[in-house]
Amino acid sequence: MTSAQTMFEKIWRQHVITEEEDEALLYVDRCLIHEGSRHTFDQMDEENRSPVEPDKVFAFSDHYAQTTGRDNGLGAIADPKIRGMIELLTKNTKKHGIRHFDIDDPDQGILHVVGPEQGITIPGILLIGADSHTATHGALGNLSFGAGSSEVYHVVVTQTLWQRKPKAMRIAIDGTLPFGVASKDLILAIIAKIGHGGAAGHVIEYAGSAVDAMTIEQRMTVCNMSIEAGGRAGMMAPDDKVLDYVHGRPYAPAGADWDQAVAYWRTLPTDDDAAFDTEVSLNASDLAPMVTWGTNPEHTLPITGRTPAPEDAGTEADKSEIAAALDYMDIKPGTPLDTIAIDRVFIGSCTNGRIEDLRAAAEVARLGQAKVPAWIVPGSAAVKRQAEAEGLDRIFSGAGFEWRDPGCSLCTAINGDILQPGVRCASTSNRNFKGRQGLGSRTHLVSPAMAAAAAITGKLTDVRSLAKGN
Amino acid sequence: MEAFTKLTAVAVPIDEPNVDTNQLCPTRFNKMPIGDPDYPRILFHDQRFNPDGSEKPDFILNQEPYRNAEIIVADRNWGGGSSRETAVYALMAFGVRCVIASSFGDIHRNNCLKNGVLPVTLPNETCIALRRQLRGNLEATITVDLESQTVTAPDGTQHKFDITPVTKRCLIKGLDDVGRTEEFQGAIDDFRARYRNDLPFQASIAKP
Ligand code: SF4
Numbered sequence: 001m002t003s004a005q006t007m008f009e010k011i012w013r014q015h016v017i018t019e020e021e022d023e024a025l026l027y028v029d030r031c032l033i034h035e036g037s038r039h040t041f042d043q044m045d046e047e048n049r050s051p052v053e054p055d056k057v058f059a060f061s062d063h064y065a066q067t068t069g070r071d072n073g074l075g076a077i078a079d080p081k082i083r084g085m086i087e088l089l090t091k092n093t094k095k096h097g098i099r100h101f102d103i104d105d106p107d108q109g110i111l112h113v114v115g116p117e118q119g120i121t122i123p124g125i126l127l128i129g130a131d132s133h134t135a136t137h138g139a140l141g142n143l144s145f146g147a148g149s150s151e152v153y154h155v156v157v158t159q160t161l162w163q164r165k166p167k168a169m170r171i172a173i174d175g176t177l178p179f180g181v182a183s184k185d186l187i188l189a190i191i192a193k194i195g196h197g198g199a200a201g202h203v204i205e206y207a208g209s210a211v212d213a214m215t216i217e218q219r220m221t222v223c224n225m226s227i228e229a230g231g232r233a234g235m236m237a238p239d240d241k242v243l244d245y246v247h248g249r250p251y252a253p254a255g256a257d258w259d260q261a262v263a264y265w266r267t268l269p270t271d272d273d274a275a276f277d278t279e280v281s282l283n284a285s286d287l288a289p290m291v292t293w294g295t296n297p298e299h300t301l302p303i304t305g306r307t308p309a310p311e312d313a314g315t316e317a318d319k320s321e322i323a324a325a326l327d328y329m330d331i332k333p334g335t336p337l338d339t340i341a342i343d344r345v346f347i348g349s350c351t352n353g354r355i356e357d358l359r360a361a362a363e364v365a366r367l368g369q370a371k372v373p374a375w376i377v378p379g380s381a382a383v384k385r386q387a388e389a390e391g392l393d394r395i396f397s398g399a400g401f402e403w404r405d406p407g408c409s410l411c412t413a414i415n416g417d418i419l420q421p422g423v424r425c426a427s428t429s430n431r432n433f434k435g436r437q438g439l440g441s442r443t444h445l446v447s448p449a450m451a452a453a454a455a456i457t458g459k460l461t462d463v464r465s466l467a468k469g470n
Numbered sequence: 471m472e473a474f475t476k477l478t479a480v481a482v483p484i485d486e487p488n489v490d491t492n493q494l495c496p497t498r499f500n501k502m503p504i505g506d507p508d509y510p511r512i513l514f515h516d517q518r519f520n521p522d523g524s525e526k527p528d529f530i531l532n533q534e535p536y537r538n539a540e541i542i543v544a545d546r547n548w549g550g551g552s553s554r555e556t557a558v559y560a561l562m563a564f565g566v567r568c569v570i571a572s573s574f575g576d577i578h579r580n581n582c583l584k585n586g587v588l589p590v591t592l593p594n595e596t597c598i599a600l601r602r603q604l605r606g607n608l609e610a611t612i613t614v615d616l617e618s619q620t621v622t623a624p625d626g627t628q629h630k631f632d633i634t635p636v637t638k639r640c641l642i643k644g645l646d647d648v649g650r651t652e653e654f655q656g657a658i659d660d661f662r663a664r665y666r667n668d669l670p671f672q673a674s675i676a677k678p
Contacts, residue, residue, distance in 0.1 A: 014669070017661040018654050021636045025654060027661055029672055036500055039555060047648070055675055085501055118678075125672050132553040132577055148555035148581035150647070158651050160658060164634070166576075196488050197547035197573055230550060232576050250678030253671035261671035296488050296550075317487050317545050317598075324486065414497050421521075433492040433551060435516050 004271035007237060008168050008203045011143045011268065015126045023162045029125035031057045031155045032111045033098075035064045035085040037130045039149035040156060041092040049157040051096050057156055058120055059093045059100040060111040061086045064415045065407030066103075067377050073104055082416055109380020109406045112136040112224065112350035116216075117382055119249025123238035123265040128155050133350050133430065134233075135226040139219035140246060141238025141268055143203070146227065166232045167277035169202040170270075173210040175285030180464035182360065182447035183218035184352060184428065186210070186282075187225040188290040188300045194280060196298035199231035202278060205270060206236050210284035216245045217356045224351045225430050228297040237269035291337055291460055292432045292445040294325030299432070301337060303450070303462045309333035328434055329442050330422075337460050342444065344425040345374035345455040346437070347401075349411040352428035352448050353379025358387050361428075361448040362395045367466055368456030370400035375417075377409040401455065413437045426454035472586035473644030474616055477567055479540035481612040482530055483601035489544060490551035491578055493517065495560040497552075509563040512556070531564075534608070539564075541612050543600045544571040548589075549578030558585050568614050570621060572597050583637060586644060590614060590621060590631045599623070616642060 005013075017025045033040065037059070044050065051057055064085040069076035077083040086103060093100035101108045107118060112133055115121040123141035127134065130152045137144035147155070155161050171190060177183070191198070204226050211219065219236050226234030236242075243262060246252050253261045288302035301307075310323040310333065326333060331340065347353075347361050358378065376396050378384040384406055387393055393403045409417045411429035413436065419425055421440030428451050429436075432443040444460060453463040499512045511519065518529050525532045531539070542548075542561075548571035549557065558581045561569070567587055572594035574582075582589045592600075603624040604610050610624035616638060621629045639645070651658075666673040 018657045022634045023636050025651065025657075027658075027665060030675075036554070038501075039504070042504075049648070055677075081501055119676070122672070124669070130553065132551065146553040146577055148553050148558070148577060148584065150555060150584035151580060154647050154651065157648060158658070160651060162647060162651070195547075196550060197575070200547070200550075200573055200576060227551075227577075230547065230575065251676050254676055257671040257676075264669065264671075296490065298488070317485060320485060321487055412497050414500065431490075431492070431551060433490050435496055436492055439496070439516055439521070 004274040006168050006274045006276060007141070007205060007235060007268050007270045008143065009274070011124060011126065012165060017160060023164055026126055026161050026163055028128050028155050028159055028161055029056065030120055030127040031152065032060065032115055032127065032129040032134065033057065033152060034060045034062055034111055034130060035089045037149060037152060038085070038088055040130065040153045043150070043153045044157065051098065051156045053159045054097040056159065057098045058115070059089055059098050060114060061089060061101065061103045061108065062110045063408045063412060065108070066415055067404040067407050067409045067417055070103065070405040077416065079416055106381055109382065110350045110353060110408055113353060113379035113383065116140060116220065117249070117380060119246060119252030122246055122252055122261070123242060124268060128152065128161060132227045133224050135231065136220050136224040136350055138233050138235035139216060139223040140242050141236060141265065143233055143235065145233040167202045169199055169204045169231070169278040169280065170276040171204055171206050172279070172281040173206060173208040173284050174281070175210055175283040176213065177210060177284045178287065180449070180467060181287050181289055182449060183214060183221045184447035185287055185290040186284060187222045188292070188297065188445065189287050190282060191225065191229045191297045192300035193282065194229055196228065196296045197230040199226065199229040202231055203233045203235065204229070204231040206234060207270070211236055212239065215356060216241055217354045220354070221351055225297065228430060238265050289447060289450050289463055291450065293329065293331065293337060294322070295328055295432060295434050297430070297432060297445060299325055303337050303460065305337055307331050307333055307335045307337065338462055339459065340444070341459045342426045342454050343372055343423045344419060345370070345372060345451050346377070346410040346425055346427040346429065347375065347448055347451050348377030348379060348409055349429040350379060351430040353377065353383065355383050355386050357428065357448040358383065358392050361452040362392045364449050364452035364463060364466060365399040365401055365456065366395050368399065370455040371458035372455060374401045374455035375404055375410065376401050377404045378406045380406050399456070410437050426451045426460060471584065471644045471646055474567065474586050474588050474641045476613070476615045476617065477540060478611050478613040480535050480538050481541035481543050481604055482536040482539035483604045484530065484542055484544045485601060487545040488547045488550060491549055491554050491557035491575070492551055494549065494557035495554055500554055500556050504559055509559065512560040513564040540567050541614065542566055542569045543597055543604060543612070544569060545597060546572045546594055548574050550575035553577045555581045558582050558587055561587055570597060570600065583641065584647065586641060588614065588616060588641060592621065592629055592631055596629055
């Protein structure tokens with residue numbers, strides 16, 4: 001008997017080597033690491049082990065990469081501790097024969113941007129990343145999730161991973177994203193709806209007409225932030241758009257392999273009557289541009305809204321959470337979001353550092369002049385080249401934005417790019433945790449167009465009002 | 471990995487829900503070597519210390535008896551966010567071996583288990599009650615017994631918690647995962663041969 005299966009179930013089963021009680025030993029197809037994976041290499045040294053399939057491990061210098069003066073190579077990094085993290089990765093990957101997209105590589109960039117770009121990410125696979133935003137890759141129809149350094153160590157030295165099977169959640173999104181509303185707004189709205197831990201223990205499949213209509217890059221933005229809803233992974237069916245996207249990329253299957261791959265990948269989408277453990281639905285047509293007001297991504301409201309008051313919350317814990325968040329963010333209850341003045345703008349990250357994101361930001365940037373320091377940090381060297389070929393860098397520079405080199409930069413603020421205490425930033429990244437962009441800094445998560453709008457007005461702004469006025 | 475069997479210790483109540491791994495280990499400490507003498511200062515660093523390095527007296531970990539806490543009683547969604555295992559190293563360096571919460575970030579929960587730190591899931595009302603009892607009695611301790619899967623509250627009430635048999639066995643014996651996996655080497659080799667045959671386009675990787 002063959003019963004209806006979800007895509008998650010199909011991919012999971014394909015990778016089970018054996019089971020022991022409630023844990024499965026899974027075969028891993030690709031593993032992505034970065035400078036922060038030093039503990040994984042330390043463990044390899046201690047236990048005297050090496051990678052079993054080094055050609056399936058890919059390393060990226062992104063978290064600690066400097067975003068100016070790249071022509072000077074490592075010399076541009078003044079802090080020896082930061083420089084040391086990149087040097088250490090270079091040394092470790094050389095030693096173990098691992099492909100490393102180092103800072104001088106023409107294809108360098110953020111692991112979740114470069115993986116798909118290079119065809120390292122393909123449908124059907126199990127991909128493990130040393131980073132919680134590994135869910136991004138699931139937009140291409142595979143199972144991708146993040147792991148800590150011990151689990152990544154296990155993957156690298158055995159090409160397998162023990163894992164309890166997560167539950168399956170489907171988020172069905174119908175309707176059409178209205179004018180001025182980006183896929184970033186959609187995922188923020190989803191997180192607001194189900195909560196910061198709402199999908200804990202689940203793999204999320206995003207489906208519905210709104211997903212079908214999205215470009216691959218828009219889909220990656222949605223899958224990217226699955227972890228902000230607590231999800232183990234996010235995924236979407238591999239349709240023709242995915243196949244077109246993957247075809248011809250450097251590490252993707254080619255020739256006869258490609259035809260065989262496509263035939264198999266077409267069997268992966270969820271069967272019509274497959275059952276999910278949890279179902280959520282949402283209509284994209286109802287959405288407005290979103291912005292976070294607090295200190296986790298669940299603290300999200302439409303830009304037309306006002307900050308909540310602690311009294312509005314149901315439980316004591318929620319009351320104190322809202323009060324603490326407002327206090328940290330230095331905003332009063334009931335403040336209209338579109339009156340909040342900002343000091344900085346950051347456009348980039350694995351959530352919104354791709355070419356379509358930069359195009360959306362440039363469309364708005366051309367309407368004015370930046371009133372506050374506004375940085376554009378492309379997600380990869382390839383994105384940067386493409387943007388320059390399209391003249392986006394000149395639009396940004398003309399509007400007073402700063403055009404920088406690719407890396408994680410102000411998303412996590414460990415490469416030396418950092419905000420000072422009290423500084424308020426409109427950011428296209430994915431986390432607004434306390435201190436995420438620097439000790440005492442304050443983050444408002446927004447889409448690229450909304451970030452550009454904030455830059456040219458100096459405050460959180462409904463991007464739809466600018467476009468209308470044009 | 472250090473084994474976990476039974477622990478009776480000071481427990482610190484942390485009321486805030488959604489404590490993310492950035493709070494447990496602020497990003498800039500990710501590059502600190504594990505044996506560094508400052509490692510015990512990482513946990514909740516930015517809430518615990520002023521910019522000049524002095525303690526913030528209001529923060530609970532700077533108060534007695536909680537400086538010696540080996541157990542944390544938290545709220546919902548403990549350890550969401552970044553996959554950094556340094557968050558667990560920070561807990562261990564402070565001396566914490568067990569976190570009780572009503573839910574956990576999945577990756578952080580796994581990271582705890584790989585290091586012999588026990589994540590215990592109990593209903594939120596129970597977590598709230600435990601925290602209230604701890605606040606009411608500074609002499610109080612909590613006992614966590616993995617063998618019987620119970621948490622004994624300061625007032626003597628026992629709360630049963632769930633844990634799967636494999637996880638329990640690994641923790642009690644302090645078993646390392648790679649050793650466990652190697653026992654299945656035959657199955658792995660068979661799988662790999664089959665996988666190469668069935669899905670060669672995924673099993674191998676194109677060289678550009
Ligand atoms: S851009 Fe931010 S979230 Fe993405 S990988 Fe880099 S640090 Fe992590």
